[in-house]
Amino acid sequence: MGWTRRGALGAGIALGAVPPFALPAAGAPSAATPFPLSQVRLRPSIFLTSVQANQRYLLSLDANRLLHNFHAGAGLPTKGEVYGGWESRGIAGHSLGHYLSALSLIYAQTGDQQFRDRAAYIVAELKAIQRKQGDGYAGGTTVERDGKTVDGKVVYEELRKREIRSTGFSLNEGWVPLYTYHKVMAGVLDAHRHAGLAEGLAVAIGLGTYLGTILEGLSDVQVQDILRTEHGGLTESYAELYTRTGNRRWLTLAERLRHHAIVDPLRDARDDLAGHHANTQIPKIVGEARLHELTGDTDHARVARSFWTIVTRDHSYVIGGNSDHEHFGEPRKLAQRLDQQTCEACNSYNMLRLTRHLYGWTGDARYFDFYERAHLNHIMSQQHPDTGMFTYFTALAPGMGRVHSSPTEDFWCCVGSGMESHSKHGESIYWKRGDAVAINLYYASTLDAPEAKLDIDTQFPLGDTVRIAVRTAPRTLALRVPGWCTAPLLQVNGRTAGVRDGAYLLLTGLKAGDQIALSLPMPVRVEAMPDDPRLVAFLSGPLVLAADMGAGDGRSEGPDPALVTDRAEPVLAAAGGLHRYRLGGQGKPGDLTLRPFFAQHDNRTAVYFRRFGTAEWPTAQLAWARASQERAALAARTVDVIRLGEQQPEVDHAFADSGNSAAVSHVADRSRNVNIGYFEFDLAVAPGPLTLQVEYGGGQRNKDFRISVDGTPLAREQLTGDVTAARNIRTYTLPPETTRGKSKIRVRFDSDTWQGVEVYTVRTMRSETI
Structure with missing residues (x-):
């Protein structure tokens, strides 16, 4: 039967009454399950401070501004202006999905009704948008057609007609539209689960039906072609629709959305990840984990375990994060991949989600050794606790500082996942393991559940003592011993107690009023x-x-x-x-x-x-000091420099463009992209022979663009060379006639086609130090 507005939305409303965990019976067994976030409350700690900072930020945002493109695309009146940054570009809409998830999570974490009310408002608006669209679609993406910016729905309708043009980040010239579609779908599913909004499931069914009908009309080869473009966690979302409804149509679609070019090598324990965009892959593997839980198929489990082991063992830095310039490199070759674009925050957000699945299958504490490391050292470093703002990358190059988002002018992917990460710090503390309650993270908190009522009082990780007050005793309390701790000491009411069982200390016979003290020396x-x-x-x-x-x-x-x-x-x-x-x-x-x-x-x-x-230092010291001397020499030769992508330097240098130049603003050294059209700016010059030095992104090669000075061609650049370098610095001699008698020049970069070349700094330099 064809999808109709009345029929599908009506069915969705009815299904909204289905319990959110109506899991079909044929799934894989589980060894551990987390207590619901709603049963956990954080106590004063760095984690509560983080959640409170995030609460303030979420309340500062206007849902109607995030809904602008959704309303406009449906032909409805808009209720707020578009935000800046990514929200003013083709990927707009992904932030709304993350925002909806964060509102729902923070409601579950805190019980604060105003966050549920905001989530309910967004879900109601999305439902109205679907009603106006008439087919279940609701989206905020845009795309260029015939020189005009149009609603991104045109991409989906082209796919329906089997018109597919797919690359890593472009689907029919749209910037990862399926990635954004997933964020919205995940957001309404979270509103259903964590905020108890039945209409969230109704909207999710509408979204799933619109896209599902398109995919069902395509061949498997065509679907796999589409999956070459980043598409987020669509596999997981369709699996969740099956979980919530029992409708096998959604499970079939989830299986079809498996990207075989990625999952098949992993099924065979092969590491073919080098060169792949890291966060594109992780949600696919979370989907594999979810499919295993629903079907019991061991191939899905094999893919998930293989990927987790490969990434945590061979591609991760000491803080638990992974990737450089958003990409995986060769396994266990990280020493030359230390710069300002290591460890994208979205990656750790998704790796922690995958880790929770794998721990749930086995209860193996080693998964929480990784979870604890990545959560404390990467996720907790991502958010500034005073401002609530987020980093995109966590730079590990020596001497690097962090770059945080602005409240309204960035909206990177890591702002979206950051909103979620810092809404749910209590989600993985307490777990059910058979008739035992397990504590895997020692974060100051309270568990209020039928199985147990416990209070954790601690300064961990800034302190090494954990005190647990028992209000209602579980049959068994299992306390994880972290892998870094070799000599834990456990006492109950002042007396040494507990039995060691692998990585857990077990306590039985507890009663209300007992006081537990756990010492975790930190070598x-x-x-x-x-x-x-x-x-x-x-x-x-x-x-x-x-x-x-x-x-x-x-x-x-x-x-x-x-x-x-x-x-x-x-x-x-x-x-x-x-x-x-x-x-x-x-x-x-x-x-x-x-x-x-x-x-x-x-x-x-x-x-x-x-x-x-x-013995080697006297000689090595010379080379070590040379790097500092070279930086000083560069400063002495520089006449003027513009740091592209930064507002004040661009204003100071009269920056202008044709409208298609994109500022890359998520790293310490910001940049501009050479796209179709041009960008230009002024640079000061001085008497004497001069050169123009341009710093490009290191991995970009085989490009084609032009550089001119005051309208005179200077270079036709194609960027060839070493693709492994972090930077590609090119120097162009400035002919004397281009600078003679001038105090400044106008430098222009332009191209007839999209190039995506990152230009970091451009400087005029004296040819020799004076």
Whole structure:
């Protein structure tokens, strides 16, 4: 039967009464399940501070501004202007889905009704939009057609007619429209689950039906062609529709949305991830995990386990994050991939979601060793607790600071996932394991459930003692012993107690009023890069330590800190208090204080340190110092420089473009893209021979664009060379006639076709130091 507005929405409303966990009976068994977020409340701690900062940010946003394109596309009156950043571009709409998920999660985490009310408003508006569209569609994406910006629905209708033009981030010239579609679908499903909004399921069914009808009209080959473009977690969303409704149509669609080019090698435990965009793949694997849980098919489980092992073992940095410039590299080759674009926050957000699935299958505590590391060191570093703003990347190059989003002018993908991450810090603390209650994370909180009522009082991870007050005793309480802790001490009412069972300490016979004390000593340890034992990082208990290199969000102009010692595992000097240490005399060019990386939101830091032996240092010191000298020499030769993508430098240099140049604003060194059309700006010049130095993104090759000065052609650039470099710096000689008698020149980059070349800095330079 064809989809009709009346029939499908009516069916959705009826199905909204179905319990959200009406799981079909044929699924795989589960060893552990998390307690619902609504049964957990956070107590004063860094985690509660984070949630409160996120609450303030969520309340500052206007749902109608995020709904602007949805209303406009449906021909309904708009109720607010479009936000800036990504929301003013073709990917608009993804933020609404994340925002809806975050509202629903934070309602479950806090019980604050105003967040549920906002979620209910958005769901009602989406339902009205679907009603106006008449076919279940609701979307905020836009696309260019014949020189005009039009509603992104045109892409889906082209797919319906089997017109498919798919690349990594472009589907029929739309910027990842299926990725955005998934975010909205996930948002309404979260509103159904976490906020108890039955209409969320109705809207999800409408969205699933519209896209599903298109996909059902395509061949498997055509669907796989579409899946080459980033499409988020659509597999998981369709699997969830099956979970909530029992309708096997949705399970069939979930299975068809498996991207075989990615999952098939993983099924065979092959690592073919190098060169792939990292976060494009992780949601696909979360979908595999969900399909295993629904069907019991071991192939799905094999894919999920293989991927998790490969990524955490061979592609992850010490903070638990992965990827450089958003992409996987060769396995266990990370030492040369340390710069300002390591560790995209979305990746860890999704890896933690995958980890929860895998832990649930086995109850194996090693999954929580990873979860704890990535959550504390990456996720907790992503949000500034004072402003509530988020990072995109977590730079691990020495001397780098963090770049945080603005409230209304960025809306990167990591702002969206950040809204969710910092709405739900209580979701993985408490788990059911048979008749036992397991505590996997020692975050200050309260569990109020039929099985147990417990209060955790602790400063963890900033303290090493955990106190648990029992109000209603579980039959068994299982306390996870972290992998970094070799000598835990457990007491009940002042007496040593507990039985060790693998990675858990077990307590039975508890009663109301019992007081539990768990001591978790936090030793310092050294962790080296897998491909370079002389590049080391330090951890104190669960926390990665970093050298404090002073305030700032750019890169330090001084030399990178190094260690001179003959110890394979250097020893730090205590600096007073837990998690505070010094490099001491082994630090070069001098001593530095180390403290938890996650908390240094406003500082430049160093996480990894190059270790030199005492005998080799006198020679190595020369090369080490040369890098600092080269930076100083560059500054001396520079006449003028523009840092593209930054507002004030562009204003100062009279920046202008043809409308298609995109600012890349999520890294410390911001940039501009060379796209169709042009961008141009002024640069100062000085007497004497000059050059124009341009810093391009390192991995971009085989391009075709032009550079001109005051209308005179300077270069036709194609960018060939080493694709593994972090930067590609090109120098162009400025003919004397282009600068003679002038105080400034007008530099233009232009192209006839889309190139996507990132231009970071452009500077006029004296040909020789004077």
